Amino acid sequence: MKDLEHHLSEAVGDGQPRKFRPWKKILIIVEGVYSMEGSLCKLPEIVALKKKYKAYLYVDEAHSIGAIGSRGRGVVDYWNVDPNDIDIHMGTFTKSFGSVGGYIAGKKSLVDYIRVHSHSACYSSSMSAPIVYQIISALTIVTGRDGTNDGQKRIRQLSRNVHYFRRQLVDMGFIVYGNKDSPVIPVMLFIPAKIAAVNREMLKRGCAVVTVGFPATKITESRVRFCISASHTKEMLDHALRAFDEVGFLTGLQCSKRNPPRRLYELNPDKYLEEE
Missing domain, CATH: 3.40.640.10 (Type I PLP-dependent aspartate aminotransferase-like (Major domain))
Incomplete structure (x- = not known):
């Protein structure tokens, strides 16, 4: 400002x-x-x-x-x-x-x-x-003009999905950018050579992700971007988290100084669930 x-x-x-x-x-x-x-x-x-x-x-x-x-x-x-x-x-x-x-x-x-x-x-x-x-x-x-509260339900579900996904990434030691309520969740890769590696390894595990590098970002600020939807179920999010946990460990992405590196199986998933 x-x-x-x-x-x-x-x-x-x-x-x-x-x-x-x-x-x-x-x-x-x-x-x-x-x-x-x-x-x-x-x-x-x-x-x-x-x-x-x-x-x-x-x-x-x-x-x-x-x-x-x-x-x-x-x-x-x-x-x-x-x-x-x-x-x-x-x-x-x-x-x-x-x-x-x-x-x-x-x-x-x-x-x-x-x-x-x-x-x-x-x-x-x-x-x-x-x-x-x-x-x-x-x-x-x-x-809500359709006479239902389906829209409100979806907005609240999106918020729960965002918090559930983001908080686990942060606690696993990844460097995650953005606001806690943002449906766009960028995880930093930094090294350009990791862009293709992360993309291929995630695809092998059944997850298509968006990786971004230069010139869309600075050459040393490449990242993978997750966009969360209200339509994502807990099973889908858990699958993506398991895949990224493996790929992140394989490519050395857990380099946060605030949160020590942890594997997904070390976290308690119930801790991240929010009440409907």
């Missing part, structure tokens, strides 16, 4: 480079859940800075909408922030909604401007009916 405030202060005080004319608009762009780090943006503090320096705020909820917050409405819901404080709200329908496309929400004047001036809106056809119906169906479940 200090660095962001420093840049905002410079932009307001110094203006544009070389000519030093004041900026007409200053835009703060953040992600709800950072896809490579699994961390959540500190939205209340960012909103406070936005108001202090009279900037605009653009929030990308691609990985948080439908997954974070007591009602599944993203980081705005998670931090209990007024949605009116967000000038441009963006998200995708490809993850929690299980469809394609995305959305931009904001004031009517902003949405009308995008519709007229955006090439993707002017020179493309509308979404097909099955895609739209899938989005509406998922949204109806999440918001």
Whole structure:
């Protein structure tokens, strides 16, 4: 936050480079859940800075909408922030909604401007009916408009799955990044040569995982990224944990200084279960 405030202060005080004319608009762009780090943006503090320096705020909820917050409405819901404080709200329908496309929400004047001036809106056809119906169906479940509490059940189940999986990885001695409530769980590999090794060994054990390296990350910060779903059962999570326990021991990934290396069989799984 200090660095962001420093840049905002410079932009307001110094203006544009070389000519030093004041900026007409200053835009703060953040992600709800950072896809490579699994961390959540500190939205209340960012909103406070936005108001202090009279900037605009653009929030990308691609990985948080439908997954974070007591009602599944993203980081705005998670931090209990007024949605009116967000000038441009963006998200995708490809993850929690299980469809394609995305959305931009904001004031009517902003949405009308995008519709007229955006090439993707002017020179493309509308979404097909099955895609739209899938989005509406998922949204109806999440918001509870289907007359059931199935959406709330899924959101709570996702939270339990995330905590169950993450806490065991941490206690086994892996270096795990991100917020404790984030459905994106990155485990650090560090050495680029381990990317292919971890991928192949996990696949041998029946788990397809996403490994990420340079240039998506720094060359010494390669990682494996687990994305947890409400549809994952305890048996599925246990299978993935057993496989990663073996692969992590084989490739030497348990290098946390906070938690000594332990094998999965040394942990008590009942300790990590949360009440429904």
